[in-house]
Amino acid sequence: MTLDEFVIQLMAGLSRAGLLFIVSAGLSLVFGALRVINLAHGSLYMLGAFVAASVVTKVGSAIGLLPAVVVAAVLVAVVGVAIEIGILRRLYRQEHLLQLLATYGVVLVIADVVRYIWGPTNRSVAAPEFLRGSIGLMGGSFPIYSLFIIAVALAAGAGLWLVVNRTSLGRDIRAAIVDPEMLAGVGVNVSRLFTIVFALGAALAGIAGAIVAPSTAVGLGMDIEIIIEAFAVTIIGGLGSITGALIGAALVGIADSFGILLAPRLAVAFIFLAMAIVLAIKPSGLFGLPERA
DSSP states (O other): OOHHHHHHHHHHHHHHHHHHHHHHHHHHHHHHHHOOOOTTHHHHHHHHHHHHHHHHHHHOTTTOHHHHHHHHHHHHHHHHHHHHHHTGGGSTTSOHHHHHHHHHHHHHHHHHHHHHHHOSSOBOOOOOGGGOSEEEETTEEEEHHHHHHHHHHHHHHHHHHHHHHHSHHHHHHHHHHHOHHHHHHTTOOHHHHHHHHHHHHHHHHHHHHHHHGGGSOBOTTHHHHHHHHHHHHHHHHOTTOHHHHHHHHHHHHHHHHHHHHHOGGGHHHHHHHHHHHHHHHOTTOTTOOOOOO
């Protein structure tokens, strides 16, 4: 492999990592505060992609992507609020198996709703003109849209860091991760806080689905593919850690990129090999948070 090929493949891995980080950050944030393993997170990502496809079709590709991202984030956040209030709020003190079964039921419901509204046929979404084509990089070419995904991931990461570390909401979220009972004891409405956190995680999934839409076929089943990789990211980084989601996404994205180049049939195995190595060294993940008593 030449240096040029290495750099191109590395950038492709970082683009994939950017998408995985946006998805996994929401998944990890929800687990950290609510201690809920949300299997439906991939379904929210898929819903965001279909909403974005409809918005771009309606508005046009020239300016459609920005409103598509906004509309997808808002609508998916609203769906997330309905899921949290209607289902998960009753299961916080239950064992994880019941939570998994409940969120798996949501996966089936969302799949049926998507099939009913959009049908079984895959959708394609056109990127804005200024994000099409490629740029020269190390003697090769690299898609401009992939650079856009990296930029959105960096912006999302910076925004999430500011919210968590520089706002009163973030202070409450950090406290909820450590001890929600104590937080309730000082007068914070923990139920409302959990709803906000779940809505934020859902919005991140919706944003990820919207930005990936122009670079892939939007169709049923895309939720399964992303949730497998997202769980690998959060397990490697540590459930509940945003920093872990960032590092885990980088490891999984790069492993996937080079795995496709070196051994396409074993590309998925490279991801789980990375996960196995990390767990063998640190079972809680790189930045895992301990389970609350």
